[in-house]
Amino acid sequence: MTPQAHSAIPEAGDSRAIRDAELIARILAGERELFHELVRPYEKSLYFATFSILQNEQDAEDTAQETVLKALKNLGSFRAESKFSTWLVSIAVNEARARLRHARVLKFESVDESAPDEDGGFTPSVISDWREVPLQALERKELRELLQKAIANLPEMYREVLLLRDVEEFSIAETAAALGVREGVVKTRLLRARLMMQKVLAPQLASKGSGVFGLFRNRAGGSWF
Amino acid sequence: MVLNCKHVWEQISNYIEGDVAPELREAIEEHLAHCRHCAAVLDSTRNILVLIADDRTFELPVGYSDRLHARLQEEIAGRE
DSSP: OOGGGTTOOHHHHHHHHHHHHHHHHHHHTTOGGGHHHHHGGGHHHHHHHHHHHHOOHHHHHHHHHHHHHHHHHTGGGOOTTSOHHHHHHHHHHHHHHHHHHHTTOOOSOOTTTTSTTTTSOOOOOOOSOGGGOOOOOOOHHHHHHHHHHHHHTSOHHHHHHIIIIIISOOOHHHHHHHHTSOHHHHHHHHHHHHHHHHHHHHHHHHHTTOOHHHHTHHHHOSTTO | OOOOHHHHHHHHHHHHHTOSOHHHHHHHHHHHHHOHHHHHHHHHHHHHHHHHHSTTTSOOOTTHHHHHHHHHHHHHHHHO
């Protein structure tokens, strides 16, 4: 899916909301087994939300499990004016942050002070001409490691928005709701996160003779080259 | 409206989202048509986003879903 296509699936979202509402009503009426079905479409989002904060597979998985149990316990307090997926991920974000605090590994970066010049002054990596990069094979494993490392190195506030918006493909509004910030904050952080990724990755991918888009051509389409 | 490179970079994320006013979009595209550096920044940013959205870039731990549902089942069964 191209980044531009992110917000183009309202029908799917609507039908899922209806499905969720029906399941929730039945679960609250006593069919608790249906909770498996309710959370299944969102279990991947849960993992990436917790992983974006904790940066450790085991902790992320444990926290995702705790999130699901907490959601089951508190399902009665879910209000239908928000989306279930957003509610669930916001629990995951809060649980992961609490775990991080508890482990005393929270870096001393105040959410706002840690922003390296959030309102501008950032210079992307100006490579000669991306479209002329020759296509050679780059091991998918190597590519995956490059991307994961670049994301892992982002400050937490940027990693969160990038994972929710660009990996999990939440809308801007959903990302804002899940993180408990305004949409404008999400947009600002997203700009920073994306340009940081570009700055780190574009030269590396180009210097490797980036066959990366050969690997992904079916997904990316060929029109950009 | 005439934009310099910095203005374009500041709008790149919103531009990719399709979240810029028509007049601004036109000015950005006018700039991109004449500035190969900014065009390369846009292309590379966009392509990196395609790569990170690819299902093969971030995978769940093996057995994650099974363990999640096993733990959930314990909770559900325990309460009944």
